[in-house]
Amino acid sequence: MLDADFFRRWMTATAVSVGREAERLTALDSPIGDADHGSNLRRGFDAVADAVAKEVPETPGAVLVLAGSRLISTVGGASGPLYGTLLRRTGKALGDAAEVSPAQFTEALRVGVDAVMALGGAAPGDKTMIDALVPAVDALAESFAAARVAAEQGAVATTPLRARKGRASYLGERSIGHQDPGATSSALLIAALAETAGE
Amino acid sequence: MSDDSRLRSGEPLVGVVLVSHSAAVAASVADLARALVGGGATVPVAAAGGTRSGELGTSAELITAAARSVDRGAGVAVLTDLGSAVLTVKALLAEGDELPDGTRLVDAPFVEGAVAAVVTASTGAGLAAVEAAASEAYTYRKT
Numbered sequence: 001m002l003d004a005d006f007f008r009r010w011m012t013a014t015a016v017s018v019g020r021e022a023e024r025l026t027a028l029d030s031p032i033g034d035a036d037h038g039s040n041l042r043r044g045f046d047a048v049a050d051a052v053a054k055e056v057p058e059t060p061g062a063v064l065v066l067a068g069s070r071l072i073s074t075v076g077g078a079s080g081p082l083y084g085t086l087l088r089r090t091g092k093a094l095g096d097a098a099e100v101s102p103a104q105f106t107e108a109l110r111v112g113v114d115a116v117m118a119l120g121g122a123a124p125g126d127k128t129m130i131d132a133l134v135p136a137v138d139a140l141a142e143s144f145a146a147a148r149v150a151a152e153q154g155a156v157a158t159t160p161l162r163a164r165k166g167r168a169s170y171l172g173e174r175s176i177g178h179q180d181p182g183a184t185s186s187a188l189l190i191a192a193l194a195e196t197a198g199e
Numbered sequence: 200m201s202d203d204s205r206l207r208s209g210e211p212l213v214g215v216v217l218v219s220h221s222a223a224v225a226a227s228v229a230d231l232a233r234a235l236v237g238g239g240a241t242v243p244v245a246a247a248g249g250t251r252s253g254e255l256g257t258s259a260e261l262i263t264a265a266a267r268s269v270d271r272g273a274g275v276a277v278l279t280d281l282g283s284a285v286l287t288v289k290a291l292l293a294e295g296d297e298l299p300d301g302t303r304l305v306d307a308p309f310v311e312g313a314v315a316a317v318v319t320a321s322t323g324a325g326l327a328a329v330e331a332a333a334s335e336a337y338t339y340r341k342t
Contacts, residue, residue: 036256072290076256078283081290088294119289166282 001099006196007063008052013192015049018042021188028181032168036077037181044075044083060100064091078166079182082116082129083189089115106140113137126164127175129182131157136190145199151190155183213320213329214243214269217313218262218279218288220255222248228310232317239321243269257283259290263297274301274326276316278333280309301326307333 018025018041026038048067057063068088071080090112094100100108113133122128132154139150156179163175166182215232219225225248233244245265250256266275275298279285288304291297303326305312312333319332 040256068294072287072294073259076250076254076258076283078286080257080259081283081286085290085294115293119286119293 001101002060002105003099004057004059004063007060008056010193010196011045011052011063011067012049013196014189015042015045017188017192017195018045018185021185025181025185028179028184032163032171032175032178033181034077034167037079037185040075040077041079041083041185044071044080047071047074059094059096059098060105061091061094061096064088064094067091078120079129079185082120082182083185085119086112086116086133088112102140102144106137109140110137120165122165125161127158127161127168127180127183128163128165129180129186131155131161131180132183132186132190136186143199144194144197148187148191148194148199151187155179155187158183210323211271211273212240212242212323213273213316213326214245214266214271214275215313215316215320215329216262216265216269216275216277217244217246217248217309218257218265218277218284219246219248219309220257220280220282220284222246222253224248224280224309228313231310232313235314236318236321239318240323242317242320243271244317245269257287259287259297262288262291266298266302270299270302272301274303274329275299276303276305276320276326276329276333278305278307278309278312278316303330305330305333306337308336311336311339 022038022042029035029037047070051070057066064087068084072084090108093108093111122130124134132151135154136147136151139146158180163169168175217225217229225246229244229246245268247261247265250258277288315336316329316333319329
């Protein structure tokens with residue numbers, strides 16, 4: 001079973017990973033975006049790590065709702081409302097249980113991913129974070145490690161795609177050949193999840 | 200209640216919030232819209248541009264503060280420019296309880312929609328009419 005501490009550690013691990021990879025995320029965002037993905041997301045997850053350490057939410061759902069709220073209020077770019085919605089909706093779907101099973105978490109995360117698709121209007125294949133998150137949720141039924149691999153493969157597989165959402169979509173054909181920064185940071189989020197689970 | 204009687208009876212006006220990635224754009228469009236009102240009532244208009252640290256981007260906190268500052272109880276029409284401005288307002292409306300009741304994201308071109316919204320609000324029109332006027336700005340062709 002996964003308790004609030006597990007989710008707090010997941011958020012902290014994500015902050016560490018995003019901090020470590022911030023320059024790479026920004027470099028990926030330079031040719032097809034506005035070169036702020038790494039710095040925006042680092043600011044957001046640093047705020048998340050601070051908030052969960054200070055407020056110590058007591059349920060898995062409360063951890064993710066708090067994390068999502070902090071992202072929406074601190075990021076300053078499109079990744080704020082998108083990741084914020086992902087975590088808040090996932091957290092709300094978990095309800096106020098003190099512990100959740102991996103299967104319950106998988107279903108909740110699917111609710112969160114669906115909410116991100118509804119918010120941004122992106123579908124799989126549009127070269128967005130969805131291309132890492134959807135395969136990750138599908139693989140999560142198997143294991144955290146499988147989800148990590150699926151997310152990383154999904155992120156890499158965005159390279160030949162043409163962007164259909166966000167600023168990169170204005171570039172049309174020129175967006176082809178670049179790995180999507182949002183899919184890459186989504187893979188970091190899922191990798192941190194697997195790391196937290198010890199897989 | 201007709202628009203005129205709404206004004207005469209001192210009914211509150213709809214508030215307008217302008218959200219841009221750029222503080223200068225949001226403030227200037229607010230100025231432009233106010234200047235074009237002419238003789239109407241003074242509409243509560245607030246700009247929420249850029250981030251709190253003055254950079255380009257979107258701030259949920261600035262948006263929330265702006266919406267609260269123009270809320271007179273008749274609803275708040277929020278107009279946005281691009282990407283994260285749209286997504287942040289949508290996320291705040293869908294997820295949070297920070298925005299005042301009766302806050303609505305209006306699907307409209309930013310500059311033309313802002314002028315239409317503020318001018319319409321200055322007549323004492325309700326939120327639905329303000330929203331319709333702003334959206335209708337999409338139909339004005341330039342060629």
